[in-house]
Amino acid sequence: MDVLSDVLAVQRTGRPRSMLLGWDAPWAQEFAEVPGAMGFQVVLHGSPWLLPPGGAAPVRLSAGDVVFRPHGRAHALADRADAVPAPCTADPGPALLARPRPQVVTLCGAYEIDPAQVHPLVHDLPEVVHLSPTEELRAAVGLLTAELERPRLGTDAVVPALLEMLLLYLLRRWYAEQPAAPTGWAAALRDPVTAAALHAMHADPGHPWTVATLAAHAGLSRAPFARRFRALVGRPPLAYLTWWRMTVAARLLRDSDATVATVARRVGYGSEFAFATAFRRRHGSAPGRYRRLT
Structure with a gap:
């Protein structure tokens, strides 16, 4: 994907x-x-x-x-x-x-x-x-x-x-x-290192990614990768990953019948409690309440 x-x-x-x-x-x-x-x-x-x-x-x-x-x-x-x-x-x-x-x-x-x-x-x-x-x-x-x-x-x-x-x-x-630019999404998608990490996260948001594994996937060492990703995307790699996981989770809760536990696993959380905490921080309500309201 x-x-x-x-x-x-x-x-x-x-x-x-x-x-x-x-x-x-x-x-x-x-x-x-x-x-x-x-x-x-x-x-x-x-x-x-x-x-x-x-x-x-x-x-x-x-x-x-x-x-x-x-x-x-x-x-x-x-x-x-x-x-x-x-x-x-x-x-x-x-x-x-x-x-x-x-x-x-x-x-x-x-x-x-x-x-x-x-x-x-x-x-x-x-x-x-x-x-x-x-x-x-x-x-x-x-x-x-x-x-x-x-x-x-x-x-x-x-x-x-x-x-x-x-x-x-x-x-x-x-x-x-779009003309070449030092930052922004046009630059991030053109940059082979950042683009490789983004594609990896979007292909499998539930994978237990770390900065080190994303850097290895993108072909760069950890610290330079983290600096490059943040400069182009505007947030650190794992902050983006968490944001995207919560975005995917909201779509699954709204449009599917998957249980909260299933949604948690699909976006990389082995603990339903940890998932609910992260989801509430992003969306302002618990997963079950969010589903009922949407």
């Missing part, structure tokens, strides 16, 4: 959603903030303007461009850079096929994430990410658009799978394009 795939699998809740939207001039649509969601818009046809939040300069978009909102913040699209947006009232999906194609058509999607478990890999992303199309993004968008335009047998299973693939492509593309 690579780090990015694991982070998204543990953070995600609910079912991803997608639809087609279309507009004819004059138009200006505001997309409200959605806490606990990651959203995107792909321009399929036309050249709308992106009106970013906070008064940032408008950006002209072209067919194939992607607007990705990692934190669900508000933004707007319009036919003019100086337009005043109104709440979104665009027609979804099949309505686009019942009339001539609108001047602007976008594919939008949203992913629900647990706001209490946001990984720094996602937390550190900017408010709005503007990406130009790539071959893999075009392929995923084309498949998803076809399913939405013409639902068939299996569409209800295909669409969520395509949305998950598209999200991975978006994040992979953004991280690949």
